[in-house]
Amino acid sequence: MVVLLKPLRIQDAEAVVAAEDHLTVRWFSGGVSTVAGTRAYVERLMSAAEQRSTKRAFGIWVEGAFVGTIDYSLEVTDGLDPGDVNIAYGVAPWVRSQGVATDAVIQVRDLLRARRVGSRAAIRADLRNPASVRVAEKAGFTLLRVAPSTSEVDEAGQPVVFHIFVRDLRA
């Protein structure tokens, strides 16, 4: 299975919405997506990238089909150190557990190295989401620290506890 990353485009909005389920909402997007909202999000990303934003988002494609998104950003600071590039991802339910997210993370890590963005790639995983922890481990990331979030709370109003996995970009 060939996994390709392509910069996320406005015309991918329908596919982003179609690929979303309750797990995507809970662990990645943070809310139920709409086509209009996703188009606006991509537009905001594009204009921010023309300014100073380091955030870049990609569609994940498998055999010509859009199956998810992955993004990276140096601007995420909660739980991270300066130079850490946060990576976040979500893939459609119908392609899960086939190595797609792990492949995408490895490709983003290679891209960060090639573009010389940041010094460490980071994944902030919640232990209640074992699939994401497993992706970090399979992509060669190691646990750096466990840190309570300063910006996100769980259903009980308590800080989300991040398990922060990192992989050096300069080694």
Ligand SMILES: CC(C)(COP(=O)(O)OP(=O)(O)OC[C@H]1O[C@@H](n2cnc3c(N)ncnc32)[C@H](O)[C@@H]1OP(=O)(O)O)[C@@H](O)C(=O)NCCC(=O)NCCS
């Ligand atoms: C997390 C997510 C992106 C993983 O995508 P994926 O393409 O299925 O990932 P991979 O196939 O590369 O690896 C998933 C691993 O988790 C394992 N896994 C899946 N569900 C699991 C569960 N409930 N408990 C334990 N392991 C689980 C899979 O078996 C696989 O491990 P293996 O290869 O050792 O068998 C996908 O589940 C998803 O989109 N979830 C919703 C959004 C999300 O959680 N994003 C992460 C925020 S950073």
